[in-house]
Amino acid sequence: MIKTPSDGLSASKLITVSAMSPERTESQPGNQPVGQRGQARLRVAVIDRDPGFMQVLSNRLGTLGCEHRALSSPVNVETLVAMRLNALVLDLAVIGPEGWEYLERVCGRLPGLAVIVCTGPSSVAQRVRGLRLGADAWMTKPCHPEELICVIEAAVRRHRRQELPQIDMAASIGEITIRPDLYQAYVGEQSLELTAREFEILQLLSQSDRVLRREEIYERVWGYAMAHGDRSVDVFVRKLRQKLRASSPSWSYIHTHFGVGYRFAPEPELSEAEQIGSDPQSAPELPAALTR
Amino acid sequence: MIKTPSDGLSASKLITVSAMSPERTESQPGNQPVGQRGQARLRVAVIDRDPGFMQVLSNRLGTLGCEHRALSSPVNVETLVAMRLNALVLDLAVIGPEGWEYLERVCGRLPGLAVIVCTGPSSVAQRVRGLRLGADAWMTKPCHPEELICVIEAAVRRHRRQELPQIDMAASIGEITIRPDLYQAYVGEQSLELTAREFEILQLLSQSDRVLRREEIYERVWGYAMAHGDRSVDVFVRKLRQKLRASSPSWSYIHTHFGVGYRFAPEPELSEAEQIGSDPQSAPELPAALTR
DNA sequence: GCGTCTTGATCACAGGATGTTTACACGCAA
DNA sequence: TTGCGTGTAAACATCCTGTGATCAAGACGC
Numbered sequence: 001m002i003k004t005p006s007d008g009l010s011a012s013k014l015i016t017v018s019a020m021s022p023e024r025t026e027s028q029p030g031n032q033p034v035g036q037r038g039q040a041r042l043r044v045a046v047i048d049r050d051p052g053f054m055q056v057l058s059n060r061l062g063t064l065g066c067e068h069r070a071l072s073s074p075v076n077v078e079t080l081v082a083m084r085l086n087a088l089v090l091d092l093a094v095i096g097p098e099g100w101e102y103l104e105r106v107c108g109r110l111p112g113l114a115v116i117v118c119t120g121p122s123s124v125a126q127r128v129r130g131l132r133l134g135a136d137a138w139m140t141k142p143c144h145p146e147e148l149i150c151v152i153e154a155a156v157r158r159h160r161r162q163e164l165p166q167i168d169m170a171a172s173i174g175e176i177t178i179r180p181d182l183y184q185a186y187v188g189e190q191s192l193e194l195t196a197r198e199f200e201i202l203q204l205l206s207q208s209d210r211v212l213r214r215e216e217i218y219e220r221v222w223g224y225a226m227a228h229g230d231r232s233v234d235v236f237v238r239k240l241r242q243k244l245r246a247s248s249p250s251w252s253y254i255h256t257h258f259g260v261g262y263r264f265a266p267e268p269e270l271s272e273a274e275q276i277g278s279d280p281q282s283a284p285e286l287p288a289a290l291t292r
Numbered sequence: 293m294i295k296t297p298s299d300g301l302s303a304s305k306l307i308t309v310s311a312m313s314p315e316r317t318e319s320q321p322g323n324q325p326v327g328q329r330g331q332a333r334l335r336v337a338v339i340d341r342d343p344g345f346m347q348v349l350s351n352r353l354g355t356l357g358c359e360h361r362a363l364s365s366p367v368n369v370e371t372l373v374a375m376r377l378n379a380l381v382l383d384l385a386v387i388g389p390e391g392w393e394y395l396e397r398v399c400g401r402l403p404g405l406a407v408i409v410c411t412g413p414s415s416v417a418q419r420v421r422g423l424r425l426g427a428d429a430w431m432t433k434p435c436h437p438e439e440l441i442c443v444i445e446a447a448v449r450r451h452r453r454q455e456l457p458q459i460d461m462a463a464s465i466g467e468i469t470i471r472p473d474l475y476q477a478y479v480g481e482q483s484l485e486l487t488a489r490e491f492e493i494l495q496l497l498s499q500s501d502r503v504l505r506r507e508e509i510y511e512r513v514w515g516y517a518m519a520h521g522d523r524s525v526d527v528f529v530r531k532l533r534q535k536l537r538a539s540s541p542s543w544s545y546i547h548t549h550f551g552v553g554y555r556f557a558p559e560p561e562l563s564e565a566e567q568i569g570s571d572p573q574s575a576p577e578l579p580a581a582l583t584r
Numbered sequence: 585g586c587g588t589c590t591t592g593a594t595c596a597c598a599g600g601a602t603g604t605t606t607a608c609a610c611g612c613a614a
Numbered sequence: 615t616t617g618c619g620t621g622t623a624a625a626c627a628t629c630c631t632g633t634g635a636t637c638a639a640g641a642c643g644c
Contacts, residue, residue, distance in 0.1 A: 124436040131442035136450065137429060144416040150423035158428060158450040161403065195591060210473035232593065238632065258601060258630070259488030260475045487602060524604065530621065550612060551619070
């Protein structure tokens with residue numbers, strides 16, 4: 001996939017220093033399980049070349065129950081995307097002259113990734129630059145591994161807040177019922193037959209009572225930044241509407257806000273017949289009036 | 293180890309801090325168009341006692357368009373809540389022995405608040421403790437103000453998204469209600485049916501208590517400088533007035549300042565009948581008198 | 585291994601909504 | 615009064631979205 005030969009940064013160069021994952025948790029009380037909150041375990045990658053440092057760090061990360069990966073050279077950004085990381089620790093010195101550009105690309109492509117630059121002595125201007133490019137924190141080596149871990153945790157803590165609180169409870173909205181446990185939505189007993197991605201988008205929309213911009217939807221569902229001009233979200237919204245209409249014809253759920261994005265709100269659809277017969281409360285209940 | 297950062301970090305590539313500053317306020321990528329994306333101005337509080345430091349920091353924050361507040365002693369946590377802050381910079385030394393407890397209370401009560409501890413020399417254990425208690429970053433004084441600013445920005449950058457409800461609060465002004473979450477304004481429950489751009493302009497105007505020059509409006513909404521002679525702002529103001537008048541006829545909201553720009557201020561409109569019947573104090577409301 | 589089916593990504597097109605530009609009328613200040 | 619800045623309206627250009635179709639990649643059963 002995706003690897004650009006020109007980079008010379010193929011995945012085959014990845015070196016897994018330690019894969020001591022399964023141990024994890026429940027050792028000492030002082031050990032705060034990082035990947036708690038029922039979330040999946042933290043996935044951390046470290047790009048560095050200092051063997052001693054890596055060793056210590058790996059041990060600590062392993063103890064904390066993080067899945068971690070040590071890389072001795074920068075990897076293709078798309079490879080990073082595929083790794084589905086939560087955090088990245090980066091020594092700019094390893095990357096060389098393109099370090100800044102690399103940092104910018106990574107942060108731009110993965111806005112949800114916690115990026116910690118951990119590098120040797122630097123100037124204020126350098127640190128400022130790194131942070132402006134999107135890094136979440138800057139640690140100066142040599143540093144205590146424990147402190148670095150805490151910085152990682154703090155950065156991830158921030159990022160995680162914006163993730164959806166994983167609610168496994170079924171929710172009924174309008175005529176449909178969303179079943180996160182089954183990754184499916186229903187109207188009564190009838191399944192909407194949503195694909196995985198369709199369901200994720202529906203779930204995201206249904207949990208937000210505001211307009212979501214396409215970029216926001218894309219980023220939260222796909223996990224990385226939306227390319228300019230990408231129409232995927234539109235296409236999925238169309239499919240969703242199609243299936244929703246098929247199963248629940250008298251309701252409309254996903255509303256377009258021109259120039260902004262989409263908003264989820266179940267509203268009874270007024271067919272012509274109903275309109276004629278219905279009460280004259282034609283400036284209806286709040287949510288409907290908010291459609292625009 | 294700790295190898296000197298290679299060429300990637302060479303001084304030639306660095307943007308000097310001082311050179312950065314002026315650009316930031318003028319235009320260019322660093323400048324977030326305020327009206328767009330529902331971003332409101334940053335609200336920052338600083339608890340510290342170093343007058344010089346505070347002075348410099350205040351200047352920078354002001355230049356960046358942050359609302360900021362300097363506090364020389366710790367304030368009640370609930371007071372902090374009421375301040376609706378985005379970020380808090382804290383010198384633990386100011387608080388004294390119960391600094392840790394204070395930090396914990398603040399972070400616990402305001403998980404969406406970016407907390408930066410900026411204090412004198414400390415041990416690893418102290419920094420670890422601070423970060424574990426919920427701080428987002430730890431800066432050691434003395435530090436460069438610009439770096440601190442960047443750290444604040446980095447911390448807020450992430451927190452911000454989910455904290456939208458606080459920042460994007462609906463606001464009622466005159467008869468209209470502005471709903472950033474829906475990208476729309478209402479009179480009662482009736483939508484004004486603003487387009488995205490119209491809404492952004494209205495929002496920008498409504499957030500400013502002063503006269504805004506056309507160039508200013510254009511730059512903050514469109515995100516780049518206005519071409520000489522461009523009438524777009526005028527046209528949009530007209531459309532806004534039209535829609536405002538249609539939904540809220542007895543108020544006037546957007547006032548022209550000849551030769552300057554526009555100012556937003558809801559004022560009850562005097563119909564002819566009222567004018568005739570009213571007392572001759574016909575240059576009544578102060579704000580109207582300020583029109584020029 | 586092979587073909588088939590499902591899923592998701594991408595494209596092109598059309599229609600409509602929106603934003604920009606232009607022209608002219610009006611009003612304010614010198 | 616003149617000159618310039620502003621209000622108004624409409625024509626025009628552009629962008630945005632809905633839609634259907636196509637294509638590539640993987641899953642699955644044989």
